[in-house]
Amino acid sequence: MRRREKDSDSPGPLGAPIIVVWGPTGAPGRTTVAVGLASALVALGRQRTLLVDADLSRGTVAAHLGAEPGGATIASACALRPPAGGRVTPRHLQRPRKDGPWLLAGLVRPRQGSAVDPSALDGLLGDLRAHCDIMVVDVGAALPPEPRGDGHAACLGAADLVLAVCTASPVGLGDFLIQAPALVEALQEHTLDHVRVLLNHAEPAHAPRYKTEIERALGVPVIGHLPHDHGAVRQALAARRGLAQAAPRTPIAASLLHVAERVGAAAVERRRETDPWASQDQSGPERAGRSPGAADDSRERRDEEWDARY
Ligand SMILES: Nc1ncnc2c1ncn2[C@@H]1O[C@H](COP(=O)(O)OP(=O)(O)OP(=O)(O)O)[C@@H](O)[C@H]1O
Ligand SMILES: [Mg+2]
Numbered sequence: 001m002r003r004r005e006k007d008s009d010s011p012g013p014l015g016a017p018i019i020v021v022w023g024p025t026g027a028p029g030r031t032t033v034a035v036g037l038a039s040a041l042v043a044l045g046r047q048r049t050l051l052v053d054a055d056l057s058r059g060t061v062a063a064h065l066g067a068e069p070g071g072a073t074i075a076s077a078c079a080l081r082p083p084a085g086g087r088v089t090p091r092h093l094q095r096p097r098k099d100g101p102w103l104l105a106g107l108v109r110p111r112q113g114s115a116v117d118p119s120a121l122d123g124l125l126g127d128l129r130a131h132c133d134i135m136v137v138d139v140g141a142a143l144p145p146e147p148r149g150d151g152h153a154a155c156l157g158a159a160d161l162v163l164a165v166c167t168a169s170p171v172g173l174g175d176f177l178i179q180a181p182a183l184v185e186a187l188q189e190h191t192l193d194h195v196r197v198l199l200n201h202a203e204p205a206h207a208p209r210y211k212t213e214i215e216r217a218l219g220v221p222v223i224g225h226l227p228h229d230h231g232a233v234r235q236a237l238a239a240r241r242g243l244a245q246a247a248p249r250t251p252i253a254a255s256l257l258h259v260a261e262r263v264g265a266a267a268v269e270r271r272r273e274t275d276p277w278a279s280q281d282q283s284g285p286e287r288a289g290r291s292p293g294a295a296d297d298s299r300e301r302r303d304e305e306w307d308a309r310y
Contacts, residue, residue, distance in 0.1 A: 014129070014271065014274060015126070015129025015130050016048075016050075016128075016129045016130075016132045016133050016134050016135050016271070017134055017135070017160040017161065017267035017268050017270065017271035018125060018129070018135045018137060018158055018159050018160050018161075018267070019037070019134070019135065019136050019137070019159065019160065019161045019162075019163055019263055019264075019267045020137045020139055020155050020156050020158070020159035020161075020162050020163070021033050021034040021037065021136060021137065021138050021139065021162075021163045021165065022139050022141070022152070022156060022162055022163070022164050022165070022183065023141060023164060023165035023166065023176075023200075024141050024166070024172075024175040024176050024178070024179040024180075025141045025175055025179070026141075026167060026171065026172060026175045028165045028166060028167040028172055028175075028176075028200055028201075029165050029167070029200040029201065029226070030055070030138055030139070030140075030141075030165050031055070031060050031061060031064060031138050032064075032200070032233060033163065033165050033198060033200065033226070033256075034051065034061065034136050034137070034138035035051065035061060035064045035065065035138075035236075035242055035243075036226075036236075036242055036243045036244070036252075036253075036256040037136050037163070037256060037259065037260055037263065038050075038051040038100075038101035038136040038242065039100055039101060039241065039242020039243065039244045039245055039256075040242065040243075040244040040253070040256040040257045040259070040260035041101070041134055041136070041260045041264055042099065042100055042101050042242070042244070042245075043099075043242075043244040043245065043248075043257065043260075044257065044260055044261060044264065046133055046134055046264070047133075048102065048131075048132045048133040048134075049101040049102065049132065049133065049134050049135075049136065050093065050101060050102045050103070050104065050128060050131065050132035050134070050135045050136070051065075051101040051102065051103050051104075051135075051136050051137075051138070052074065052103075052104045052106075052125070052128065052135060052136070052137045052138070053074065053103075053104065053105055053106025053107075053138050054074055054106060054121065054125075054137050054138060054139050054140075054151065054152070054155045055106055055113075055138050055139055055140040055152075056106075056107065056110070056113025056114070056116055056139075056140055056142070056148035056151045056152060057110050057113055057140040057141075057142055057148055058108070058110065058140065059073075059074075059105065059106020059107045059108055059113070060106070060108075061103065061105065061106055061138055062103065062105040062106065064236075064237065064240065065096045065097070065100060065101075065103060065240055065241070065242075066096050066097075066240030066241075067094055067096050067103055067105050068094055068096070071092075071094050071105055072088075072092035072093070072094075072104060072105070073104070073105045073106060073107055074104060074105070074106055074107065074116065074121065074124065075107055075112060075115065075116055076092075077092055077104060077124050078116055078117060078120040078121055078123075078124050079120075080092075081120050081123050081124060081127070082123075087127055088104075088124060088127050088128060088131070089131070090131050092104070093131065096240065097240075097241060097245070099241075099245050100241060100242055100245065101136070101242070102132060104128070106138070110147075110148070113140075113148050113151065114147060114148055116151050118150040118151045118153065118154035119154065121151050121154045121155060122154040122155075122157065122158055125137065125154075125155060125158045126158065134264060134267065134268070137155050137159070139152040139155045139156065140152055141179070143156075143179070143182040143183065143185070143186045144182070144185070144186065149186075152186070153186035156183070156186045156187055156188075157186070157187065157188040158188075159187075159194065160194065160267045160270040160271045160274075161194050161195075161196065161263060161266050161267040161270055162183075162187070162194060162195040162196070163195075163196055163197075163198055163259075163263055164176070164180075164183065164195055164196070164197050164198070164220070165197075165198050165200050166197055166198070166199055166200065166210070166214065167199075167200055167201050168199040168200065168201055168202035168203070168206060168207055168210045168225060169201065172200075172201070173210060173213060173214070176197075176214070177214075177217055177218070180192075180217075180218055183195070192218060192219065192220045194266075194270055195220050196220070196221055196222075196223045196262075196263060196266065197214055197218075197220055197221065197222040197223065198222070198223060198224055198225065198226065198259060199211065199222060199224070199225035199226070200225070200226045200228075201226070201227075201228040202225035202226060202227055202228070203227075203228070204225070204227065207225040210222070210225075211225075223259060223262055223263065224255055224258055224259045224262070225255065226252050226255050226256065226259075227251055227252055227255070229250060229251070229252040231247075232246075232247040232250040232252050232253065233252070235247050243256055244256060244257060
């Protein structure tokens, strides 16, 4: 483990920050990123990272992590809420692996996703904030007025930080730019202020061009890129683990750790802005996403290289 959990990282009375991973149609890698990000947060020492599968069109997170079939899902957890009078508890969450994130599984059939009430989903995420230190939510591409779009919009509305995944290809960029206005509409504040973009399937030589185009078109920071790495992704899927655990020495896992540090810190900071208790904490928000290993020289050098690129 690269970092020990700190009391200062525990959620205040308003609860844990939520990072929602969204991306347009075309399977840009939302689930690969959500599973990879949550697993990287655990590798950084956030043992109480919760991964919620809220892709109402196609929930595949449980398959990625080898979850027990028959456990609670977002639908059964939503059904507990008022008027039923119950509430989700840690008992409803599972942790398939001791070195991975906690999990609330999704729904494998689109028909099941259509039956989920968006306001119950919003309430569920609010309840879950009390049971973890940080939450990663995988949502599908569909946004209102598309079927199941209201449920995804409810999750996006609850986000402290949105990580938007864009395939670094001409077609992927087109999908991303065409669907970005619908994302703005879906966000509670109707701005992209708390959105960060991650390029996926990126060829390092071409990533800077995509970064420039997105930042120019939308004014949203691109915070990194993941290389296309079929071998590492397949290895993680076969092992039913995140990339940080299944293929720790690969460039894609290293990129995910950087992204997790940055996105984790930004989400905690944004949550603190809305949490009067946490803002009295003496530790700076930038502390929260960093590992003690940041003091290490080689690590700092890598961070500087990363900063120079992003
Ligand atoms: N960086 C990568 N390198 C290699 N393969 C990748 C990478 N990212 C994703 N993939 C592969 O691309 C495919 C789509 O990825 P994923 O399922 O994560 O996308 P998605 O956006 O969640 O799609 P869906 O619409 O099915 O929810 C999968 O086969 C996955 O293994
Ligand atoms: Mg998916």
